[in-house]
Amino acid sequence: MSKxxxxxxxAFLCKWCASAGADLAGVSRLKYPPNLVPLRVLCSSRIDPQxxxxxxxxxxxxxxxxxxxxxxxxxxxxxxxxAYKRYLMLEKMLEEAGIETERLRLExxxxxxxxxLAEVATRFVERIQKLGPLKR
Amino acid sequence: MSERVGVFxxxxxxxxxxxxxxxxxxxxxxxxxxxxxxxxYKYMCSEIGQKMVRDAIKSKKLTSVLVAxxxxxxxxxxxxxxxxxxxxNPFKCEMANIREQCSWVHDDLEKATDKASKIIRxxxxxxxxxxxxxxxxxxxxxxxxVIGGGIAGIQSALDVANAGIPVTLVExxxxxxxxxxxxxxxxxxxxCAQCILTPKMAEVAHHPxxxxxxxxxxxxxxxxxxxxxxxxxxxxxxxxxETCNLCGDCTEVCPVFxxxxxxxxxxxxxxxxxxxxxxxxxxxxxxxxxxxxxxPLVCAKCIDxxxxxxxxxxxxxxxxxxxxxxIVVATGYDAYPKENIGEYGYGxxxxxxxxxxxxxILSSTGPTGGExxxxxxxxxxxTIAFIQCAxxxxxxxxxxxxxxxxxxxxxxxxxxxxxxxxxxxxxFYIDVRTPGKGYEEFYQRAQTEHNVIYIxxxxxxxxxxxxxxxxxxxxxxxxxxxxxxxxDMVVLATGIVPSMGKDLxxxxxxxLDENGxxxxxxxxxxxxxxxxxxxxxxxAIHGPKDISESVAQASATASKALSILSxxxxxxxxxxxxxxxxxxxxxxxxxxxxxxxAIKVEENVARITEVLCTGCxxxxxxxxxxxxxxxxxxxxxFYEMISEAAGVSSH
Numbered sequence: 001m002s003k004x005x006x007x008x009x010x011a012f013l014c015k016w017c018a019s020a021g022a023d024l025a026g027v028s029r030l031k032y033p034p035n036l037v038p039l040r041v042l043c044s045s046r047i048d049p050q051x052x053x054x055x056x057x058x059x060x061x062x063x064x065x066x067x068x069x070x071x072x073x074x075x076x077x078x079x080x081x082x083a084y085k086r087y088l089m090l091e092k093m094l095e096e097a098g099i100e101t102e103r104l105r106l107e108x109x110x111x112x113x114x115x116x117l118a119e120v121a122t123r124f125v126e127r128i129q130k131l132g133p134l135k136r
Numbered sequence: 137m138s139e140r141v142g143v144f145x146x147x148x149x150x151x152x153x154x155x156x157x158x159x160x161x162x163x164x165x166x167x168x169x170x171x172x173x174x175x176x177y178k179y180m181c182s183e184i185g186q187k188m189v190r191d192a193i194k195s196k197k198l199t200s201v202l203v204a205x206x207x208x209x210x211x212x213x214x215x216x217x218x219x220x221x222x223x224x225n226p227f228k229c230e231m232a233n234i235r236e237q238c239s240w241v242h243d244d245l246e247k248a249t250d251k252a253s254k255i256i257r258x259x260x261x262x263x264x265x266x267x268x269x270x271x272x273x274x275x276x277x278x279x280x281x282v283i284g285g286g287i288a289g290i291q292s293a294l295d296v297a298n299a300g301i302p303v304t305l306v307e308x309x310x311x312x313x314x315x316x317x318x319x320x321x322x323x324x325x326x327x328c329a330q331c332i333l334t335p336k337m338a339e340v341a342h343h344p345x346x347x348x349x350x351x352x353x354x355x356x357x358x359x360x361x362x363x364x365x366x367x368x369x370x371x372x373x374x375x376x377x378e379t380c381n382l383c384g385d386c387t388e389v390c391p392v393f394x395x396x397x398x399x400x401x402x403x404x405x406x407x408x409x410x411x412x413x414x415x416x417x418x419x420x421x422x423x424x425x426x427x428x429x430x431x432p433l434v435c436a437k438c439i440d441x442x443x444x445x446x447x448x449x450x451x452x453x454x455x456x457x458x459x460x461x462x463i464v465v466a467t468g469y470d471a472y473p474k475e476n477i478g479e480y481g482y483g484x485x486x487x488x489x490x491x492x493x494x495x496x497i498l499s500s501t502g503p504t505g506g507e508x509x510x511x512x513x514x515x516x517x518x519t520i521a522f523i524q525c526a527x528x529x530x531x532x533x534x535x536x537x538x539x540x541x542x543x544x545x546x547x548x549x550x551x552x553x554x555x556x557x558x559x560x561x562x563x564f565y566i567d568v569r570t571p572g573k574g575y576e577e578f579y580q581r582a583q584t585e586h587n588v589i590y591i592x593x594x595x596x597x598x599x600x601x602x603x604x605x606x607x608x609x610x611x612x613x614x615x616x617x618x619x620x621x622x623x624d625m626v627v628l629a630t631g632i633v634p635s636m637g638k639d640l641x642x643x644x645x646x647x648l649d650e651n652g653x654x655x656x657x658x659x660x661x662x663x664x665x666x667x668x669x670x671x672x673x674x675x676a677i678h679g680p681k682d683i684s685e686s687v688a689q690a691s692a693t694a695s696k697a698l699s700i701l702s703x704x705x706x707x708x709x710x711x712x713x714x715x716x717x718x719x720x721x722x723x724x725x726x727x728x729x730x731x732x733x734a735i736k737v738e739e740n741v742a743r744i745t746e747v748l749c750t751g752c753x754x755x756x757x758x759x760x761x762x763x764x765x766x767x768x769x770x771x772x773x774f775y776e777m778i779s780e781a782a783g784v785s786s787h
Contacts, residue, residue: 026235
């Protein structure tokens, strides 16, 4: 069998929910594939659409955005909604750029959902593996 | 001068070093043009490790420090303080999380090392870009809000108030006291619950620093540590509490009967009632859900007989708005709904009761005056069975252990045997857990002194015999024999579930765990702090716990709250937004993005109110001209970090 494709994935995780959830996954020793490299942001609303496009341009095969659950979990009140609106816009932009929209994923992961983070990470890596490397 | 970065990589014993090749990373990172120093050590957070950082700052003239270790939520403050003591601005120190988000979740040494190295390099880029920042000081509203008037909330409120800080205690029911007020005696000393609780309740009532709001709920909260703005909905009591003299004439004439919540529905009360005689505030209240419409034309019997003229049907709901510097959450627990556990016949068999109902049956102020009679025919009980873990430790209901049930069941059995010495008490248990001072001895006493019979078994059902008695069907796990035991009454040791709406958790921005209990920042080192700074948690809403633990935790929250409320000014994180005035076009899009109202446009330029800004960065990614930035989280930095994370290093 040929060597399995190891996708590069950039994961923008908000400090209060998704990154704290990733910390909990660690504390609970829940295993997931090492392909995601986490970048901690204060809020998912800080993620400029350009960051996501830049990640794809620079070699990422997938981008994960993790924020706080809607409607009310966001530490900054409405940041998750702003992230969601940008996600919808990004989907369209990716489509136009010929990049499969499945390569971008937005998930609400709370600080207590370590298990969800591990599951999302595992499934996302599998999905990108199926899609193969992003052709540039 | 170009940046001089020191990288310090922690082994964390074997926690990191067993899955990440720390030596290799320490060596390779020195190839980075700005990294002038790198070191690895077994425990970077120890005093020796911190000294390594301090020494290197001085000897290598470091301008930036990166510690690759655990999550920044654990030790960022530790290392920032160490840097500060060596003369480096604390904001020039960052942490790379290679434990929780790397070594602990991966097995493959090579891949984990590669990932750790990417994380570290991205953070090196960040710390190089970071600017030294000075703290911003903001004023503190010297008032504390305590939500929940059970024993935990009462203790917390008293401790804060006794330190001279005004407290507002919010309780949703007509009286404070909470679950503890319902209990008969407490384990392991068999102190009467009311006798130790009611003096504290009275202290709250008369404390000059405590404002008590009963029949009230927090409906919204905003702001930040030191300055929360809270809205409270206060429902009308329809009785002027300062005028009511507790004569009770009103309740005698009230024609409406409703189930008595305080007696866990074993009894009835009237629509105008006082939950129990020692209630605080000591005043009757009208339950507007059952009262005949609060229309004096329909029924005004109570108004007619009330001599001090305390009843006012025209009272209306009030919204109270106030500011607080700290918030304590102590909303307590509910018993697991036994209706869910169909196999034990609750609801079908009247003489199957839950633990809180049994507390009321045991209580001298309860429906039977403390005599143990069963609900169906009021017959005295001679044989009784207790089923432990009713709901708890059962994957069909609650996965967790409710912690207090083993002890309260031993208490129930002892109290039963004290009142019915010739009676028989059986306890069906899976395991008996008695960790606590004097707890094991108490449980032993139940068996040796009071002859309570413990049977290791999880009963599979309870049915009603022809004689009308509940029958327990079980298998004794120690003898492997089937048991069918007919008793007069069955008590289910129901588990503990959190009592707080998701709305309140959302308003306060505090995370709940998978079971709905409030999650603390760190289970061992920061056990009463919530993710939202300035919000603290105590009592059973944090997880099942007994009275002594709740009280201890409540005092801990008071001490934590006081560490904020005793200061005139506290530190406001200086990581906030900044405007490049030359680039700003005054469009005002940032104003709509800002959830805090921290931005206004003056003379065609956006300006930021520093104390209101929290640094979320929503304005930055909205700004069309690139004028807005968040300090130490600039776009340029992100692009560098993305390069490292995506695997294309410029170094």
